[in-house]
Amino acid sequence: MAVGVGLAEATGPVIALIAFSALMPILGYIEGKLKYKYLTGVTASVGFSFALIYLAYFLWRYWGLLAKGNALTSSFPIFGPPLGVEIRVDPFSVFMALLFAGLGFLVCVYSIKYMEHDTGLDRYYAMLLLLVAGMIGVAIAGDFFTLFVFWELMSISSYSLVSFRKYRWEPIEAGFKYLVMSDLGSLIALLGISLLYGHAGTLNFTALSAIFAKLSNIDRLYGYAILMLIFVGFGVTASVVPFHTWLPDAHPAAPSSISAMLSGLVIKAGVYAIARGSFMIFAPWTFDYGSLFVIFAIITATVANIMALLQRDVKRLLAFSSTVNIGFILFGLGTAAYALHLGASTTVAIMGLVGALMHILSHAIGKGLLFLAAGSFITRAKTRNIYELQGAGRAMPWTGTAFSIGLLSLSGAPPLAGFVSKFILLMAGYSVGTAFMNVATSLMLVNSVLAAVYYLRLIQICVIRPRGEVAKGLREASPVIVAPLVVLMIALIVIGCYPWPLLDMAQRAASALLP
Amino acid sequence: MELMSPQTYMVFSIILFVIGVCCLVSQRNMIKTVIGIEIATIAVNTALLSLGLMRAEALGLASQGPTVEPLAQVLAIISMVIGGLVAALALSLVVDAYRHYGTLDLKKLRRLRW
Numbered sequence: 302m303a304v305g306v307g308l309a310e311a312t313g314p315v316i317a318l319i320a321f322s323a324l325m326p327i328l329g330y331i332e333g334k335l336k337y338k339y340l341t342g343v344t345a346s347v348g349f350s351f352a353l354i355y356l357a358y359f360l361w362r363y364w365g366l367l368a369k370g371n372a373l374t375s376s377f378p379i380f381g382p383p384l385g386v387e388i389r390v391d392p393f394s395v396f397m398a399l400l401f402a403g404l405g406f407l408v409c410v411y412s413i414k415y416m417e418h419d420t421g422l423d424r425y426y427a428m429l430l431l432l433v434a435g436m437i438g439v440a441i442a443g444d445f446f447t448l449f450v451f452w453e454l455m456s457i458s459s460y461s462l463v464s465f466r467k468y469r470w471e472p473i474e475a476g477f478k479y480l481v482m483s484d485l486g487s488l489i490a491l492l493g494i495s496l497l498y499g500h501a502g503t504l505n506f507t508a509l510s511a512i513f514a515k516l517s518n519i520d521r522l523y524g525y526a527i528l529m530l531i532f533v534g535f536g537v538t539a540s541v542v543p544f545h546t547w548l549p550d551a552h553p554a555a556p557s558s559i560s561a562m563l564s565g566l567v568i569k570a571g572v573y574a575i576a577r578g579s580f581m582i583f584a585p586w587t588f589d590y591g592s593l594f595v596i597f598a599i600i601t602a603t604v605a606n607i608m609a610l611l612q613r614d615v616k617r618l619l620a621f622s623s624t625v626n627i628g629f630i631l632f633g634l635g636t637a638a639y640a641l642h643l644g645a646s647t648t649v650a651i652m653g654l655v656g657a658l659m660h661i662l663s664h665a666i667g668k669g670l671l672f673l674a675a676g677s678f679i680t681r682a683k684t685r686n687i688y689e690l691q692g693a694g695r696a697m698p699w700t701g702t703a704f705s706i707g708l709l710s711l712s713g714a715p716p717l718a719g720f721v722s723k724f725i726l727l728m729a730g731y732s733v734g735t736a737f738m739n740v741a742t743s744l745m746l747v748n749s750v751l752a753a754v755y756y757l758r759l760i761q762i763c764v765i766r767p768r769g770e771v772a773k774g775l776r777e778a779s780p781v782i783v784a785p786l787v788v789l790m791i792a793l794i795v796i797g798c799y800p801w802p803l804l805d806m807a808q809r810a811a812s813a814l815l816p
Numbered sequence: 817m818e819l820m821s822p823q824t825y826m827v828f829s830i831i832l833f834v835i836g837v838c839c840l841v842s843q844r845n846m847i848k849t850v851i852g853i854e855i856a857t858i859a860v861n862t863a864l865l866s867l868g869l870m871r872a873e874a875l876g877l878a879s880q881g882p883t884v885e886p887l888a889q890v891l892a893i894i895s896m897v898i899g900g901l902v903a904a905l906a907l908s909l910v911v912d913a914y915r916h917y918g919t920l921d922l923k924k925l926r927r928l929r930w
Contacts, residue, residue, distance in 0.1 A: 384887050446891055453898045460905055467912045474925055477846070477909045484853055484902050485840065491860050491895060492833070498888055499867030502875075 303374045314352035321348030322430035329423025342413035345426035349406035383503040389443025393810040397440040405433035407785040414781040432458040445504040475554035482547040490534025531578040539571025542601040552620035557676020564623040565669035591639025602628030602748040626664040633657025654811035656726035663718035670707040670789040677778040694764030696775035703786040712753035717797035825866035832859035846920045857899035864892040
């Protein structure tokens with residue numbers, strides 16, 4: 302059921318972030334006059350905290366309604382649904398928006414000190430604010446038109462952020478590659494959206510799901526074509542394997558704070574768009590795409606795992622491991638769709654979706670933490686080679702501890718967040734009970750173990766081994782850099798030990814996704 | 817004046833999309849790559865417009881003069897603006913790459929490993 306709210310009320314965080322980003326050029330000018338180089342960074346952090354506090358207030362005020370399975374909608378008075386713009390907030394949107402704003406705030410605080418030697422910081426923070434505004438917009442969009450506009454806002458800011466340090470060769474090449482691949486992906490998705498409009502005459506999610514629920518066989522074929530276009534288009538940003546090649550180049554080239562944003566959030570926005578585009582519109586009991594998702598998930602995880610095992614560059618290794626984890630999230634979505642198409646009970650499907658959502662959360666926090674910690678190592682040590690970073694964790698104890706906790710969480714060690722999500726995912730896979738799912742889940746289990754191999758090797762080299770040549774002269778990073786790491790580390794431990802409130806929220810978000 | 821049918825527009829926009837993607841894949845010059853992206857963008861915009869027309873025909877709006885639902889055209893205009901932004905950004909990267917290497921050849925640029 303839809304409950305109407307005011308437009309300004311629903312889009313509050315997006316408006317706040319865009320307003321703060323418009324403020325940045327003026328502040329950059331004042332900063333130049335004042336010779337105080339932290340002004341833009343501190344103001345941008347205030348902007349992020351505004352968005353975060355507003356979302357928390359929104360959640361507190363409307364949680365009663367949202368928890369009952371309602372969606373909050375709002376639109377312009379003249380160009381409204383089913384044709385025009387609609388903002389639609391359901392538990393899944395709030396879940397993702399809180400994640401986007403929270404990690405965005407921590408990355409912004411980290412950037413204050415991390416980026417202090419770069420020039421053009423007003424542009425950097427303006428782009429960072431627009432990036433998060435775009436992602437929150439994607440999460441609260443109620444139709445494909447709004448989703449596409451915010452999607453491009455997000456994409457364009459992330460292209461320019463990847464190539465921010467354009468005086469070196471690497472960001473330019475990686476940024477160009479990312480731009481070409483990701484823009485082609487957006488165009489393919491837009492082609493899918495246009496075919497969707499041509500068939501249904503509307504782009505509204507709820508209206509579309511009603512239209513695609515009753516179809517003849519020819520139309521079903523058309524539906525599969527659209528589904529493939531949307532999956533491929535958003536899959537480029539989500540880095541599903543045949544389309545993942547931009548990711549291992551873009552992550553090492555970008556500043557570490559931006560790698561954390563890309564790996565933690567931008568590729569999750571791709572997964573979000575895939576989940577919305579498939580589950581909301583193409584009902585899983587009519588369309589059979591679950592097995593396809595599962596097969597793509599296995600290919601993604603396996604290929605990326607093998608590539609990650611071969612890497613010596615710490616950021617490139619972490620980038621491949623992001624692709625592995627996208628495989629796990631896609632596996633959760635695929636399990637849910639497969640179980641629903643098979644006619645199994647909804648409980649299994651909800652379990653798969655909850656696993657996917659929890660893995661989105663735990664991987665965003667964990668991989669954000671790892672990239673920020675790696676950035677902290679790299680700024681001090683001036684190298685990305687893991688063998689040259691030998692023992693750096695001993696020289697920088699806080700960063701080293703956070704780095705190890707993040708790696709342990711991603712490898713699925715029990716008291717941490719990664720264990721909860723991987724356990725639910727694999728349990729959901731085994732409870733479907735068909736031979737295909739049993740084999741697939743076992744393959745994912747093997748992949749999980751393979752991933753643990755290089756995570757533990759990274760801990761062994763960077764933290765446990767005695768200090769190498771480079772690590773001898775290192776000292777701990779500044780407290781402003783360490784504070785976000787510690788917050789993320791505590792979040793991993795708390796979620797691992799006491800996941801029940803988040804599991805409850807994820808469960809409501811999962812039921813919101815099913816029509 | 818007799819217009820071409822929207823179906824013809826759709827066929828041509830698909831052909832245009834394929835041309836754009838071929839240009840993107842086969843050309844070694846960076847600027848030609850950007851041109852490929854632009855051709856693909858235009859193809860998608862044309863597809864949107866022709867689908868809007870088809871929709872209007874299906875609804876019977878065409879008998880009341882050239883009327884279509886606004887959504888497809890609004891989306892096409894927004895997509896044009898975005899295409900312009902992307903082209904500007906891509907060309908600025910091309911300029912930076914040229915300053916770095918003195919060439920626009922993508923094969924000479926590929927220092928990134930797979």
